[in-house]
Amino acid sequence: MGKNRNIAIAKYAGAVCSGLLLTASFPNLGSPLIAWFALVPLMASLRNCSPMGSLRLGYLFGMIHFATLTYWVIPCLKTYGMIPLYLSLIILFLFAAYLSLFTAGFALAVNRICRDAKMLSLIGPALWVVFEYARAHLFTGFPWELLGYSQYRTLPLIQMADITGVYGVSWLVAMGNIAVFLIYLSLAGHKWNGHVLSKKYAVVSLAGFITILALAWGYGMWRMGCIE
Template sequence: MSISMTPHNRKAVMETSPPQQTRYGVFFALLCGVLLFLSFPKFGLGVIAWIAFIPLLMALQNVATIRRAFLLGWVAGLAAYIGIMYWIAYVVVNYGYLPLYLGIAIMILLACYLSLYVALFAAGIVYCRGKVPLYLAAPALWICLEYLKSHLFTGFPWENLGYSQFHNIIFIQMADITGVFGLSFLIILLNVAFFEVLVKRSKESLILAAVVFFLWSGVYAYGILRIHQIDQALKSAPGMDVSLIQGNIDQSIKWNENFQKDTIRIYEELSLRHPSPEGGLIVWPETAVPFNFQHENDLHRRVQAVAEKTKSWLLFGSMSFGTASESTDYFNSAYLLSPRGDIHGKYDKVHLVPYGEYVPLRTVFPFISSLAAGIGDFTEGKGFDPLIMADRKIGVMICYEGILPEAARTYKNAAA
Protein backbone atom coordinates (compact mmCIF):
# COMPACT_ATOMS: atom_id res chain seq x y z
CA MET A 1 0.00 0.00 0.00
CA SER A 2 2.06 2.95 -1.26
CA ILE A 3 1.51 6.58 -0.43
CA SER A 4 -0.66 8.46 -2.91
CA MET A 5 -2.52 11.74 -2.98
CA THR A 6 -6.01 12.83 -3.92
CA PRO A 7 -6.32 14.99 -7.07
CA HIS A 8 -7.16 17.96 -4.89
CA ASN A 9 -4.03 17.55 -2.77
CA ARG A 10 -1.87 16.95 -5.83
CA LYS A 11 -3.12 20.18 -7.38
CA ALA A 12 -2.42 22.05 -4.18
CA VAL A 13 1.14 20.73 -4.11
CA MET A 14 1.71 21.68 -7.74
CA GLU A 15 0.62 25.22 -6.89
CA THR A 16 3.02 25.38 -3.95
CA SER A 17 6.45 26.82 -4.68
CA PRO A 18 9.61 24.82 -3.78
CA PRO A 19 10.57 27.22 -0.96
CA GLN A 20 7.12 26.79 0.55
CA GLN A 21 7.40 23.01 0.24
CA THR A 22 10.74 23.19 2.05
CA ARG A 23 9.28 25.30 4.86
CA TYR A 24 6.32 22.97 5.24
CA GLY A 25 8.62 19.95 5.27
CA VAL A 26 10.89 21.40 7.95
CA PHE A 27 7.90 22.52 10.02
CA PHE A 28 6.34 19.05 9.99
CA ALA A 29 9.71 17.42 10.73
CA LEU A 30 10.21 19.71 13.73
CA LEU A 31 6.65 19.01 14.87
CA CYS A 32 7.40 15.28 14.77
CA GLY A 33 10.49 15.84 16.92
CA VAL A 34 8.57 17.93 19.47
CA LEU A 35 5.82 15.30 19.74
CA LEU A 36 8.42 12.58 20.25
CA PHE A 37 10.22 14.29 23.11
CA LEU A 38 6.86 15.09 24.75
CA SER A 39 6.18 11.33 24.67
CA PHE A 40 9.12 10.63 27.00
CA PRO A 41 10.05 11.91 30.47
CA LYS A 42 10.16 14.46 31.80
CA PHE A 43 6.75 15.06 30.19
CA GLY A 44 5.96 11.36 29.73
CA LEU A 45 2.84 11.82 27.54
CA GLY A 46 3.13 8.37 26.00
CA VAL A 47 -0.19 8.57 24.17
CA ILE A 48 1.34 11.21 21.87
CA ALA A 49 3.74 8.60 20.46
CA TRP A 50 0.80 6.97 18.67
CA ILE A 51 0.52 10.03 16.38
CA ALA A 52 4.01 11.55 16.65
CA PHE A 53 5.21 10.26 13.25
CA ILE A 54 2.23 11.51 11.25
CA PRO A 55 3.84 14.95 10.70
CA LEU A 56 7.06 13.33 9.43
CA LEU A 57 5.13 11.08 7.05
CA MET A 58 3.29 14.17 5.80
CA ALA A 59 6.60 15.96 5.28
CA LEU A 60 7.88 13.00 3.24
CA GLN A 61 4.85 12.46 1.02
CA ASN A 62 6.01 14.96 -1.65
CA VAL A 63 9.75 14.37 -1.27
CA ALA A 64 11.35 13.03 -4.44
CA THR A 65 14.96 12.49 -3.33
CA ILE A 66 16.47 10.27 -0.66
CA ARG A 67 18.86 13.06 0.29
CA ARG A 68 16.06 15.46 1.17
CA ALA A 69 14.20 12.74 3.06
CA PHE A 70 17.39 12.03 5.03
CA LEU A 71 17.72 15.71 5.98
CA LEU A 72 14.08 15.98 7.10
CA GLY A 73 14.45 12.84 9.20
CA TRP A 74 17.62 14.22 10.74
CA VAL A 75 15.82 17.47 11.64
CA ALA A 76 13.02 15.50 13.30
CA GLY A 77 15.50 13.34 15.20
CA LEU A 78 17.59 16.30 16.33
CA ALA A 79 14.54 18.13 17.71
CA ALA A 80 13.47 14.96 19.53
CA TYR A 81 16.81 13.94 21.02
CA ILE A 82 17.86 17.40 22.17
CA GLY A 83 14.58 17.53 24.08
CA ILE A 84 15.05 14.00 25.44
CA MET A 85 18.79 14.07 26.22
CA TYR A 86 19.21 17.67 27.44
CA TRP A 87 20.03 16.44 30.96
CA ILE A 88 23.31 14.86 29.82
CA ALA A 89 24.91 18.31 29.62
CA TYR A 90 23.95 18.97 33.25
CA VAL A 91 25.28 15.61 34.44
CA VAL A 92 28.70 15.76 32.77
CA VAL A 93 29.20 19.40 33.81
CA ASN A 94 28.12 19.05 37.46
CA TYR A 95 29.36 15.53 38.19
CA GLY A 96 31.99 15.02 35.49
CA TYR A 97 33.44 18.51 36.15
CA LEU A 98 33.63 19.39 32.46
CA PRO A 99 33.32 22.97 31.18
CA LEU A 100 29.77 24.04 30.30
CA TYR A 101 30.55 24.44 26.60
CA LEU A 102 32.00 20.93 26.45
CA GLY A 103 28.99 19.45 28.26
CA ILE A 104 26.62 21.09 25.78
CA ALA A 105 28.80 19.96 22.87
CA ILE A 106 28.74 16.33 24.08
CA MET A 107 24.95 16.42 24.41
CA ILE A 108 24.52 17.89 20.91
CA LEU A 109 26.97 15.40 19.37
CA LEU A 110 25.07 12.53 20.96
CA ALA A 111 21.77 13.97 19.69
CA CYS A 112 23.26 14.33 16.20
CA TYR A 113 24.38 10.70 16.24
CA LEU A 114 21.01 9.38 17.44
CA SER A 115 19.25 11.55 14.84
CA LEU A 116 20.99 9.60 12.09
CA TYR A 117 18.69 6.65 12.78
CA VAL A 118 15.58 8.79 12.26
CA ALA A 119 17.22 10.19 9.13
CA LEU A 120 17.86 6.69 7.77
CA PHE A 121 14.26 5.78 8.60
CA ALA A 122 12.96 8.74 6.57
CA ALA A 123 15.32 7.98 3.68
CA GLY A 124 14.22 4.36 3.72
CA ILE A 125 10.56 5.38 3.50
CA VAL A 126 11.22 7.33 0.31
CA TYR A 127 13.46 4.60 -1.12
CA CYS A 128 10.77 1.93 -0.55
CA ARG A 129 7.97 4.04 -2.00
CA GLY A 130 6.27 2.14 -4.81
CA LYS A 131 8.25 -1.00 -3.96
CA VAL A 132 7.02 -1.99 -0.50
CA PRO A 133 3.72 -0.93 1.11
CA LEU A 134 4.20 1.75 3.72
CA TYR A 135 2.46 -0.30 6.41
CA LEU A 136 5.18 -2.95 6.00
CA ALA A 137 8.18 -0.77 5.19
CA ALA A 138 7.84 1.78 8.02
CA PRO A 139 7.54 -0.60 11.02
CA ALA A 140 10.19 -2.98 9.65
CA LEU A 141 12.63 -0.14 8.96
CA TRP A 142 12.11 1.37 12.39
CA ILE A 143 12.71 -1.74 14.45
CA CYS A 144 15.75 -2.73 12.35
CA LEU A 145 17.30 0.70 12.96
CA GLU A 146 16.27 0.65 16.62
CA TYR A 147 17.92 -2.74 17.05
CA LEU A 148 21.08 -1.39 15.39
CA LYS A 149 21.08 1.66 17.67
CA SER A 150 20.70 -0.63 20.68
CA HIS A 151 23.81 -2.66 19.83
CA LEU A 152 26.20 -0.56 17.70
CA PHE A 153 29.21 0.91 19.60
CA THR A 154 28.17 -1.16 22.68
CA GLY A 155 24.59 0.03 22.12
CA PHE A 156 22.48 2.97 23.26
CA PRO A 157 18.92 1.67 23.80
CA TRP A 158 17.95 4.72 25.80
CA GLU A 159 14.41 5.92 24.90
CA ASN A 160 13.61 3.29 22.30
CA LEU A 161 10.13 4.13 21.04
CA GLY A 162 8.39 1.36 22.98
CA TYR A 163 9.67 2.80 26.27
CA SER A 164 7.38 5.80 25.78
CA GLN A 165 4.54 3.53 26.99
CA PHE A 166 6.02 3.01 30.47
CA HIS A 167 2.77 4.29 32.03
CA ASN A 168 0.63 2.00 29.86
CA ILE A 169 0.92 -1.13 32.03
CA ILE A 170 -1.62 -3.18 30.06
CA PHE A 171 -0.08 -2.50 26.64
CA ILE A 172 3.51 -3.22 27.63
CA GLN A 173 2.73 -6.76 28.79
CA MET A 174 3.32 -7.95 25.21
CA ALA A 175 7.01 -7.20 25.76
CA ASP A 176 7.39 -10.62 27.41
CA ILE A 177 6.83 -12.05 23.91
CA THR A 178 8.16 -9.44 21.48
CA GLY A 179 10.48 -7.34 23.63
CA VAL A 180 10.46 -3.55 23.39
CA PHE A 181 10.92 -3.80 19.63
CA GLY A 182 7.45 -5.32 19.29
CA LEU A 183 6.00 -2.31 21.10
CA SER A 184 7.88 0.03 18.76
CA PHE A 185 6.62 -1.93 15.73
CA LEU A 186 2.99 -1.53 16.77
CA ILE A 187 3.39 2.20 17.55
CA ILE A 188 4.81 2.87 14.07
CA LEU A 189 2.13 0.68 12.46
CA LEU A 190 -0.63 2.67 14.16
CA ASN A 191 0.98 5.94 13.04
CA VAL A 192 0.96 4.65 9.46
CA ALA A 193 -2.69 3.59 9.73
CA PHE A 194 -3.72 7.05 10.98
CA PHE A 195 -1.66 8.69 8.23
CA GLU A 196 -3.16 6.55 5.47
CA VAL A 197 -6.70 7.34 6.61
CA LEU A 198 -5.96 11.07 6.80
CA VAL A 199 -4.25 11.30 3.41
CA LYS A 200 -5.92 8.67 1.22
CA ARG A 201 -9.34 8.18 2.79
CA SER A 202 -9.77 5.11 0.62
CA LYS A 203 -11.33 1.72 1.19
CA GLU A 204 -7.85 0.19 1.48
CA SER A 205 -6.80 2.65 4.17
CA LEU A 206 -9.95 1.96 6.17
CA ILE A 207 -9.30 -1.79 5.93
CA LEU A 208 -5.75 -1.23 7.17
CA ALA A 209 -7.06 0.87 10.07
CA ALA A 210 -9.53 -1.87 11.00
CA VAL A 211 -6.83 -4.56 10.94
CA VAL A 212 -4.51 -2.46 13.10
CA PHE A 213 -7.36 -1.73 15.51
CA PHE A 214 -8.08 -5.45 15.96
CA LEU A 215 -4.36 -6.13 16.45
CA TRP A 216 -4.15 -3.32 18.99
CA SER A 217 -7.24 -4.68 20.79
CA GLY A 218 -5.69 -8.15 20.89
CA VAL A 219 -2.56 -6.74 22.53
CA TYR A 220 -4.67 -5.06 25.21
CA ALA A 221 -6.65 -8.24 25.80
CA TYR A 222 -3.39 -10.14 26.25
CA GLY A 223 -2.19 -7.47 28.67
CA ILE A 224 -5.26 -7.82 30.87
CA LEU A 225 -4.93 -11.61 30.87
CA ARG A 226 -1.20 -11.49 31.60
CA ILE A 227 -1.58 -9.11 34.54
CA HIS A 228 -4.19 -11.44 36.04
CA GLN A 229 -1.84 -14.42 35.60
CA ILE A 230 1.03 -12.58 37.27
CA ASP A 231 -1.15 -11.49 40.20
CA GLN A 232 -2.20 -15.09 40.77
CA ALA A 233 1.39 -16.36 40.52
CA LEU A 234 2.62 -13.81 43.07
CA LYS A 235 0.14 -15.05 45.66
CA SER A 236 1.90 -18.41 45.82
CA ALA A 237 5.47 -17.24 45.10
CA PRO A 238 8.06 -17.66 47.91
CA GLY A 239 8.96 -14.43 49.65
CA MET A 240 12.28 -12.88 50.62
CA ASP A 241 13.07 -10.26 53.26
CA VAL A 242 14.91 -7.29 51.72
CA SER A 243 15.83 -3.93 53.24
CA LEU A 244 16.57 -1.16 50.72
CA ILE A 245 18.76 1.56 52.20
CA GLN A 246 19.14 4.97 50.52
CA GLY A 247 21.50 7.40 52.20
CA ASN A 248 20.70 10.31 49.82
CA ILE A 249 24.32 11.42 49.74
CA ASP A 250 24.81 14.61 47.74
CA GLN A 251 26.72 13.72 44.58
CA SER A 252 28.82 16.87 44.88
CA ILE A 253 30.45 15.58 48.09
CA LYS A 254 30.15 11.84 47.57
CA TRP A 255 33.74 11.32 46.44
CA ASN A 256 35.26 13.86 48.81
CA GLU A 257 37.54 11.96 51.20
CA ASN A 258 36.53 14.28 54.02
CA PHE A 259 32.98 12.93 53.90
CA GLN A 260 33.76 9.21 53.57
CA LYS A 261 33.33 8.49 57.29
CA ASP A 262 30.04 10.42 57.40
CA THR A 263 28.76 8.50 54.39
CA ILE A 264 29.50 5.12 55.96
CA ARG A 265 28.02 6.29 59.27
CA ILE A 266 24.74 7.21 57.55
CA TYR A 267 24.47 3.79 55.91
CA GLU A 268 25.43 2.06 59.17
CA GLU A 269 22.75 3.85 61.16
CA LEU A 270 20.01 3.29 58.56
CA SER A 271 20.89 -0.40 58.17
CA LEU A 272 20.96 -1.07 61.91
CA ARG A 273 17.76 0.92 62.44
CA HIS A 274 15.87 -0.98 59.72
CA PRO A 275 17.55 -4.40 59.47
CA SER A 276 16.11 -7.30 57.55
CA PRO A 277 15.37 -10.48 59.54
CA GLU A 278 18.37 -12.77 60.05
CA GLY A 279 19.44 -14.31 56.77
CA GLY A 280 17.68 -11.58 54.78
CA LEU A 281 19.24 -9.12 52.36
CA ILE A 282 20.27 -5.49 52.85
CA VAL A 283 20.84 -3.50 49.66
CA TRP A 284 22.82 -0.27 49.36
CA PRO A 285 22.92 1.76 46.10
CA GLU A 286 25.48 1.94 43.31
CA THR A 287 28.88 3.13 44.62
CA ALA A 288 27.34 3.66 48.07
CA VAL A 289 30.81 2.85 49.46
CA PRO A 290 32.88 5.79 48.10
CA PHE A 291 36.27 4.09 48.20
CA ASN A 292 37.95 0.95 46.90
CA PHE A 293 36.54 -1.78 49.13
CA GLN A 294 39.58 -3.92 48.31
CA HIS A 295 41.62 -1.69 50.62
CA GLU A 296 41.28 -3.33 54.05
CA ASN A 297 41.16 -0.28 56.26
CA ASP A 298 38.88 0.93 59.05
CA LEU A 299 36.07 1.87 56.65
CA HIS A 300 36.28 -1.57 55.06
CA ARG A 301 35.88 -3.21 58.47
CA ARG A 302 32.92 -0.96 59.37
CA VAL A 303 31.07 -2.10 56.25
CA GLN A 304 31.79 -5.73 57.11
CA ALA A 305 30.49 -5.14 60.61
CA VAL A 306 27.07 -4.14 59.26
CA ALA A 307 26.59 -7.62 57.80
CA GLU A 308 27.88 -9.23 61.00
CA LYS A 309 25.71 -7.18 63.37
CA THR A 310 22.51 -7.65 61.37
CA LYS A 311 23.34 -11.28 60.51
CA SER A 312 22.15 -10.48 57.01
CA TRP A 313 23.56 -10.56 53.51
CA LEU A 314 24.77 -7.14 52.34
CA LEU A 315 24.82 -6.06 48.69
CA PHE A 316 26.44 -2.70 47.93
CA GLY A 317 28.20 -0.78 45.18
CA SER A 318 31.84 0.24 45.22
CA MET A 319 34.74 0.82 42.87
CA SER A 320 37.24 -1.99 42.41
CA PHE A 321 40.40 -2.52 40.43
CA GLY A 322 42.46 -5.22 38.82
CA THR A 323 46.04 -5.08 37.63
CA ALA A 324 46.62 -6.03 34.01
CA SER A 325 50.00 -6.63 32.38
CA GLU A 326 50.72 -2.96 31.66
CA SER A 327 47.96 -1.01 33.41
CA THR A 328 45.36 -0.97 36.17
CA ASP A 329 41.72 -1.58 35.23
CA TYR A 330 38.99 0.05 37.29
CA PHE A 331 35.47 -1.37 37.59
CA ASN A 332 32.08 -0.15 38.77
CA SER A 333 31.29 -3.11 41.02
CA ALA A 334 28.74 -4.64 43.36
CA TYR A 335 29.92 -6.71 46.34
CA LEU A 336 27.94 -9.33 48.21
CA LEU A 337 28.94 -9.94 51.84
CA SER A 338 27.70 -12.96 53.79
CA PRO A 339 26.23 -12.64 57.31
CA ARG A 340 29.76 -13.41 58.56
CA GLY A 341 31.10 -10.34 56.78
CA ASP A 342 33.23 -12.12 54.18
CA ILE A 343 33.10 -11.32 50.45
CA HIS A 344 30.84 -13.92 48.88
CA GLY A 345 30.84 -12.54 45.36
CA LYS A 346 31.53 -9.51 43.17
CA TYR A 347 29.89 -8.32 39.97
CA ASP A 348 31.60 -5.84 37.63
CA LYS A 349 29.32 -3.64 35.54
CA VAL A 350 29.26 -4.90 31.94
CA HIS A 351 27.47 -2.19 29.99
CA LEU A 352 29.13 1.15 30.72
CA VAL A 353 27.56 4.54 30.04
CA PRO A 354 29.16 6.27 27.01
CA TYR A 355 30.79 9.58 28.02
CA GLY A 356 29.79 8.82 31.61
CA GLU A 357 31.96 5.84 32.51
CA TYR A 358 34.14 5.51 29.44
CA VAL A 359 35.08 7.45 26.31
CA PRO A 360 34.07 5.60 23.12
CA LEU A 361 35.92 5.80 19.79
CA ARG A 362 39.16 6.85 21.48
CA THR A 363 41.17 4.62 19.13
CA VAL A 364 39.51 6.21 16.09
CA PHE A 365 39.69 9.80 17.40
CA PRO A 366 42.64 9.95 19.86
CA PHE A 367 42.01 13.61 20.73
CA ILE A 368 38.84 12.73 22.68
CA SER A 369 40.89 10.71 25.19
CA SER A 370 41.36 13.94 27.11
CA LEU A 371 37.70 13.68 28.14
CA ALA A 372 38.47 10.67 30.31
CA ALA A 373 40.07 12.81 33.00
CA GLY A 374 36.79 14.54 33.78
CA ILE A 375 34.27 11.84 32.92
CA GLY A 376 35.70 8.56 34.18
CA ASP A 377 37.36 5.63 32.51
CA PHE A 378 36.13 2.23 33.65
CA THR A 379 36.65 -1.24 32.19
CA GLU A 380 33.66 -3.41 31.36
CA GLY A 381 32.99 -6.60 33.31
CA LYS A 382 33.16 -10.08 31.81
CA GLY A 383 29.47 -10.98 31.81
CA PHE A 384 26.08 -11.05 33.51
CA ASP A 385 26.94 -13.73 36.05
CA PRO A 386 24.61 -14.01 39.08
CA LEU A 387 25.91 -13.77 42.64
CA ILE A 388 25.28 -16.80 44.86
CA MET A 389 23.41 -16.08 48.10
CA ALA A 390 22.98 -19.40 49.95
CA ASP A 391 20.35 -21.27 47.92
CA ARG A 392 19.43 -18.20 45.85
CA LYS A 393 20.98 -16.44 42.89
CA ILE A 394 21.00 -12.64 42.58
CA GLY A 395 21.11 -10.90 39.21
CA VAL A 396 22.71 -7.46 39.55
CA MET A 397 22.05 -4.67 37.05
CA ILE A 398 23.80 -1.41 37.88
CA CYS A 399 22.08 1.84 36.88
CA TYR A 400 22.05 2.05 33.06
CA GLU A 401 21.99 -1.74 32.75
CA GLY A 402 18.39 -1.72 33.95
CA ILE A 403 17.29 -0.80 30.40
CA LEU A 404 18.99 -3.85 28.85
CA PRO A 405 16.47 -6.67 28.20
CA GLU A 406 19.29 -9.09 27.37
CA ALA A 407 20.77 -8.63 30.86
CA ALA A 408 17.51 -9.54 32.61
CA ARG A 409 16.99 -12.44 30.19
CA THR A 410 20.49 -13.80 30.85
CA TYR A 411 19.90 -13.74 34.61
CA LYS A 412 16.46 -15.34 34.24
CA ASN A 413 17.95 -18.14 32.13
CA ALA A 414 20.53 -18.68 34.88
CA ALA A 415 17.67 -19.09 37.43
CA ALA A 416 18.51 -15.81 39.22
Protein backbone atom coordinates (compact mmCIF):
# COMPACT_ATOMS: atom_id res chain seq x y z
CA MET A 1 0.00 0.00 0.00
CA GLY A 2 2.76 2.42 0.96
CA LYS A 3 4.80 1.45 -2.12
CA ASN A 4 1.85 2.11 -4.45
CA ARG A 5 1.28 5.46 -2.78
CA ASN A 6 4.92 6.44 -3.27
CA ILE A 7 4.74 5.44 -6.94
CA ALA A 8 1.59 7.54 -7.42
CA ILE A 9 3.22 10.55 -5.74
CA ALA A 10 6.30 10.16 -7.96
CA LYS A 11 4.12 10.02 -11.07
CA TYR A 12 2.20 13.18 -10.12
CA ALA A 13 5.47 14.91 -9.25
CA GLY A 14 6.80 14.03 -12.71
CA ALA A 15 3.75 15.56 -14.38
CA VAL A 16 4.10 18.74 -12.30
CA CYS A 17 7.83 18.92 -13.05
CA SER A 18 7.22 18.63 -16.79
CA GLY A 19 4.57 21.35 -16.65
CA LEU A 20 6.97 23.75 -14.95
CA LEU A 21 9.89 22.83 -17.21
CA LEU A 22 7.84 23.40 -20.34
CA THR A 23 6.76 26.82 -19.10
CA ALA A 24 10.41 27.60 -18.40
CA SER A 25 11.14 26.95 -22.07
CA PHE A 26 9.31 30.12 -23.08
CA PRO A 27 9.69 33.84 -22.26
CA ASN A 28 10.22 35.39 -19.79
CA LEU A 29 12.62 32.64 -18.68
CA GLY A 30 12.91 31.62 -22.30
CA SER A 31 15.61 28.93 -22.37
CA PRO A 32 15.27 26.91 -25.60
CA LEU A 33 17.44 24.09 -24.22
CA ILE A 34 14.90 23.22 -21.53
CA ALA A 35 12.31 22.33 -24.16
CA TRP A 36 14.44 19.40 -25.34
CA PHE A 37 13.95 17.48 -22.08
CA ALA A 38 10.89 19.16 -20.53
CA LEU A 39 8.59 16.26 -21.46
CA VAL A 40 10.88 13.54 -20.11
CA PRO A 41 9.45 13.52 -16.53
CA LEU A 42 5.93 13.28 -17.98
CA MET A 43 6.92 10.36 -20.20
CA ALA A 44 8.51 8.65 -17.20
CA SER A 45 5.26 9.14 -15.27
CA LEU A 46 3.23 7.60 -18.11
CA ARG A 47 5.33 4.43 -17.98
CA ASN A 48 3.25 1.34 -17.09
CA CYS A 49 0.24 3.53 -16.38
CA SER A 50 -3.47 2.76 -16.82
CA PRO A 51 -5.51 4.70 -19.40
CA MET A 52 -7.31 6.66 -16.68
CA GLY A 53 -4.04 7.28 -14.87
CA SER A 54 -2.49 8.58 -18.08
CA LEU A 55 -5.46 10.88 -18.60
CA ARG A 56 -5.09 12.30 -15.09
CA LEU A 57 -1.34 12.79 -15.43
CA GLY A 58 -1.70 14.49 -18.81
CA TYR A 59 -4.38 16.76 -17.40
CA LEU A 60 -2.29 17.69 -14.35
CA PHE A 61 0.70 18.40 -16.60
CA GLY A 62 -1.47 20.69 -18.71
CA MET A 63 -2.99 22.50 -15.74
CA ILE A 64 0.43 23.32 -14.29
CA HIS A 65 1.85 24.34 -17.65
CA PHE A 66 -1.02 26.48 -18.91
CA ALA A 67 -1.76 28.10 -15.55
CA THR A 68 1.86 29.25 -15.26
CA LEU A 69 2.18 30.06 -18.97
CA THR A 70 -0.93 32.25 -19.27
CA TYR A 71 -0.56 34.08 -15.96
CA TRP A 72 -0.80 37.34 -17.93
CA VAL A 73 -4.55 36.76 -18.27
CA ILE A 74 -5.04 37.99 -14.69
CA PRO A 75 -3.48 41.48 -15.01
CA CYS A 76 -5.11 41.91 -18.44
CA LEU A 77 -8.56 41.14 -17.07
CA LYS A 78 -8.00 43.36 -14.04
CA THR A 79 -6.54 46.30 -15.95
CA TYR A 80 -8.55 46.32 -19.16
CA GLY A 81 -11.65 44.40 -18.16
CA MET A 82 -12.04 45.85 -14.66
CA ILE A 83 -12.66 42.32 -13.43
CA PRO A 84 -12.01 41.59 -9.73
CA LEU A 85 -9.00 39.47 -8.83
CA TYR A 86 -11.02 36.48 -7.64
CA LEU A 87 -12.99 36.36 -10.90
CA SER A 88 -9.78 36.72 -12.90
CA LEU A 89 -8.33 33.73 -11.04
CA ILE A 90 -11.44 31.68 -11.77
CA ILE A 91 -11.27 32.58 -15.47
CA LEU A 92 -7.59 31.61 -15.59
CA PHE A 93 -8.40 28.29 -13.92
CA LEU A 94 -11.20 27.54 -16.40
CA PHE A 95 -9.00 28.58 -19.32
CA ALA A 96 -6.18 26.29 -18.19
CA ALA A 97 -8.70 23.51 -17.54
CA TYR A 98 -9.90 23.71 -21.15
CA LEU A 99 -6.41 23.78 -22.67
CA SER A 100 -5.39 20.83 -20.50
CA LEU A 101 -7.88 18.63 -22.33
CA PHE A 102 -5.42 18.51 -25.23
CA THR A 103 -2.45 17.42 -23.12
CA ALA A 104 -4.68 14.85 -21.43
CA GLY A 105 -5.66 13.59 -24.88
CA PHE A 106 -2.00 13.31 -25.83
CA ALA A 107 -1.19 11.30 -22.70
CA LEU A 108 -4.14 8.97 -23.28
CA ALA A 109 -3.22 8.50 -26.95
CA VAL A 110 0.35 7.61 -25.97
CA ASN A 111 -0.99 5.05 -23.50
CA ARG A 112 -3.40 3.43 -25.96
CA ILE A 113 -1.39 3.62 -29.20
CA CYS A 114 2.26 3.41 -28.15
CA ARG A 115 2.15 -0.05 -26.66
CA ASP A 116 5.92 -0.46 -26.77
CA ALA A 117 8.88 1.92 -26.78
CA LYS A 118 9.47 1.51 -30.51
CA MET A 119 5.95 2.70 -31.24
CA LEU A 120 6.55 5.58 -28.86
CA SER A 121 9.64 6.71 -30.76
CA LEU A 122 7.92 6.45 -34.14
CA ILE A 123 4.45 7.78 -33.35
CA GLY A 124 4.86 9.81 -30.14
CA PRO A 125 6.12 13.03 -31.81
CA ALA A 126 3.28 12.91 -34.35
CA LEU A 127 0.72 12.47 -31.56
CA TRP A 128 2.06 15.59 -29.85
CA VAL A 129 1.66 17.56 -33.08
CA VAL A 130 -1.88 16.25 -33.66
CA PHE A 131 -3.09 17.54 -30.29
CA GLU A 132 -1.09 20.73 -30.61
CA TYR A 133 -2.72 21.38 -33.99
CA ALA A 134 -6.14 20.68 -32.49
CA ARG A 135 -5.47 23.18 -29.69
CA ALA A 136 -4.43 25.79 -32.23
CA HIS A 137 -7.53 25.41 -34.41
CA LEU A 138 -10.47 23.90 -32.52
CA PHE A 139 -13.14 26.47 -31.52
CA THR A 140 -11.10 29.31 -33.15
CA GLY A 141 -8.00 27.87 -31.44
CA PHE A 142 -5.34 29.12 -29.06
CA PRO A 143 -1.91 28.70 -30.71
CA TRP A 144 -0.10 30.42 -27.85
CA GLU A 145 3.44 29.11 -27.25
CA LEU A 146 3.32 25.90 -29.24
CA LEU A 147 6.30 23.65 -28.53
CA GLY A 148 8.14 24.77 -31.66
CA TYR A 149 7.99 28.41 -30.57
CA SER A 150 10.36 27.58 -27.72
CA GLN A 151 13.18 27.59 -30.30
CA TYR A 152 12.60 31.18 -31.38
CA ARG A 153 16.20 32.09 -30.53
CA THR A 154 17.71 29.14 -32.39
CA LEU A 155 17.67 30.70 -35.85
CA PRO A 156 19.28 27.88 -37.89
CA LEU A 157 16.82 25.35 -36.52
CA ILE A 158 13.62 27.28 -37.09
CA GLN A 159 14.34 27.91 -40.78
CA MET A 160 12.67 24.56 -41.46
CA ALA A 161 9.40 26.27 -40.59
CA ASP A 162 9.28 27.73 -44.11
CA ILE A 163 8.57 24.15 -45.23
CA THR A 164 6.87 22.50 -42.26
CA GLY A 165 5.47 25.43 -40.33
CA VAL A 166 5.91 25.60 -36.57
CA TYR A 167 4.49 22.08 -36.28
CA GLY A 168 7.60 20.62 -37.90
CA VAL A 169 9.73 22.28 -35.24
CA SER A 170 7.35 20.99 -32.56
CA TRP A 171 7.66 17.49 -34.00
CA LEU A 172 11.45 17.67 -33.88
CA VAL A 173 11.53 18.92 -30.28
CA ALA A 174 9.05 16.21 -29.23
CA MET A 175 11.22 13.64 -31.01
CA GLY A 176 14.24 14.88 -29.06
CA ASN A 177 12.37 14.51 -25.77
CA ILE A 178 11.37 10.95 -26.58
CA ALA A 179 14.91 10.05 -27.70
CA VAL A 180 16.28 11.33 -24.37
CA PHE A 181 13.56 9.43 -22.51
CA LEU A 182 14.39 6.18 -24.31
CA ILE A 183 18.05 6.53 -23.35
CA TYR A 184 16.97 7.00 -19.72
CA LEU A 185 14.63 4.01 -20.02
CA SER A 186 17.34 1.70 -21.33
CA LEU A 187 20.02 2.83 -18.88
CA ALA A 188 17.66 2.46 -15.91
CA GLY A 189 16.49 -0.95 -17.12
CA HIS A 190 12.84 0.08 -16.88
CA LYS A 191 10.03 -1.33 -19.01
CA TRP A 192 7.50 0.56 -21.11
CA ASN A 193 4.07 -1.05 -20.74
CA GLY A 194 5.70 -4.34 -19.86
CA HIS A 195 8.13 -4.30 -22.80
CA VAL A 196 11.89 -4.19 -22.34
CA LEU A 197 13.74 -1.66 -24.48
CA SER A 198 17.16 -2.71 -25.74
CA LYS A 199 20.05 -0.30 -25.38
CA LYS A 200 20.75 -0.80 -29.07
CA TYR A 201 17.35 0.53 -30.11
CA ALA A 202 17.63 3.48 -27.71
CA VAL A 203 20.98 4.41 -29.27
CA VAL A 204 19.55 4.00 -32.79
CA SER A 205 16.62 6.24 -31.85
CA LEU A 206 18.97 8.90 -30.49
CA ALA A 207 21.18 8.63 -33.58
CA GLY A 208 18.15 9.01 -35.83
CA PHE A 209 17.10 12.13 -33.97
CA ILE A 210 20.61 13.63 -34.14
CA THR A 211 20.72 12.93 -37.88
CA ILE A 212 17.41 14.70 -38.51
CA LEU A 213 18.47 17.56 -36.23
CA ALA A 214 21.72 17.92 -38.17
CA LEU A 215 19.86 17.94 -41.48
CA ALA A 216 17.44 20.59 -40.21
CA TRP A 217 20.34 22.65 -38.87
CA GLY A 218 22.23 22.33 -42.15
CA TYR A 219 19.18 23.42 -44.11
CA GLY A 220 18.77 26.39 -41.78
CA MET A 221 22.37 27.50 -42.25
CA TRP A 222 22.00 27.22 -46.02
CA ARG A 223 18.68 29.09 -45.95
CA MET A 224 20.10 31.92 -43.85
CA GLY A 225 23.04 32.15 -46.25
CA CYS A 226 20.64 32.54 -49.16
CA ILE A 227 18.85 35.41 -47.44
CA GLU A 228 22.11 37.20 -46.65
